[in-house]
Amino acid sequence: MSTAVATPRATLAATPAVSPSTQYLRAFTGLFVRDLHVLRRELGPFMIRIVMNPLLFLFVFTYIMPHMSNSAAMNPTASMASATGVNFSTVLLPGLMAVAIMFSGIAAVALPLAVDFGSTREIDDRVMCPLPTSFVAFEKIIFSAIQSIIAAAIVFPLAYYIPSTPVYAHVTSWPFLIAVVVLASLTAGALGLTIGTAVKPAQIGLIFGVVVMPITFLGCVYYPWRALAAIHWLQLGVLINPIVYMSEGLRAALTPTLPHMHPAMILLMLTVFLALLTWIGTRGFIRRVIG
């Protein structure tokens, strides 16, 4: 230690000066690597989280129900689907993917943030990294988007194997599908950030009833948006729900035989919601971590 005493400066040379963009990129990468590491460690719970919802849905609605008599009578959507010449499994596929994407955003961002702000304050050391605070929020969104993409992909094999009637998916445009999945996943992360920073940590349990359930059930997940034409006020009302554009986008990309919104409209609205929610969420994040 004597050398250190003699030349204190030598031990204090802070990390060598680099350009801000390199500094930010490295810090950002560090945050990302940390998140990956933690996710890998919690792979089991993660898999259960993303598989359970689509698994049960497909099992009940496309396996159990069709095995019961009168299923169409009990399930108006199924009869509507058959009226359009497609079975309900096919209607459900894009919807379940949208739900998977949205749930992942909540589970990957909103819930951990509530725990962080409410009690553990674990995020402190990450906020203190040499990066503008908004980038710490962006990292959360991007990492959450990756989980959303995995969650959406998981729905495919499930939808292939579980339903008793085959699913007709047909991708006419891969770029469009990729654009929709990426935009929807980022939007879900931004939604999670907005919820996680706007809701009081102690009340985070309430958001399932107050936010998650309504936006799912009114998100054109189990029925195409066009089918709402009979209830005109609702058809207009749900347009403020970002989940609508996620499920419609996936419907347009995967099951184009079903009625869906115009693709350009879908991409535009997803972009608008992504920008809006990122802005609100990041502002909320900064307000939470900087007094």
Added chain:
Amino acid sequence: MEDGIVSLRGVRKVYEGKQAVTAVAGIDLDVREGEIYGLLGPNGAGKTTTISMCTTRVLPTAGTVHIAGIDAVRNPADARRTMGVVPQYNTLERACTVAENIQFHCLYFGFSKADAKARTAQLLEQFHLTERAGAYPAQLSGGLAQRVQIARAIAHKPRVLFLDEPSAGLDPQSRIAMWEAVQRLHTEGITVVLTTHYMEEADELCDRVAIVDGGKILVEDTPAALKNSVGAKTLYELDLREPSDTLGPILAALPHVSGVEQTPRGLRVMAEHADGLLPQVVSAASGYGLRDLSITEPTLETVFIRLTGRDLRE
């Protein structure tokens, strides 16, 4: 005033809300490179708020904050490279081991993976944590967790280390271990700024101490100079059965007595020397229901009481 490595000018913080709280009411402060600087004050004095403004976590309502010459308000991302921070609470990542906590911290600051590993191993060694490298924070005692937090905070070789209430909740043994760790960093040349409401800690550890109360610095000096400012070498704390107005002047008239103060339990006699004074104090006070008497030296607590009329713990 020459600019220190930590330099605050006219810093104020008002928390807006239903009732606006002025947590910091105008602080100028300069910490010299290489010193251990303490902010000593009671609960709610504004210590955490002051430190948080230095560490970019609270935006000042007014004033400027410079850390190692970098404007911490305008350029927080750069300022963070020059500082290590141990907050008042345990903020270790629960999902990561001790070693991973330090390693990821290094990555955030631009270390390569190999460098981060090497630096982590070195810090674990230095802080006697090598055996606990694979433990999770939940498995650590408060003292160990605190050590990991300090190790993590200095992992990127900052020039200033901020410690907010570093010994809060620590047992005496862990507290001494923490003091030793801080002193060792001090000998390596790092500047340390800490807050505390333990006067022993400020006295023992700090080169200079600022006594804060109500969001202001009341005095700032070395612990020795602060204690000298009391103007007495020896204090007699008299515990009296009932308060008396006449005893005070009698005691004040004794030789070498520099002052007499009222205390909640009786009187405090301050003397420049102790030679032969004790019997005189006792005989003077015995007629006034003297129950007990203790002899002490001035402490930073005495300084605080003289400045504010209150106890540090009140």
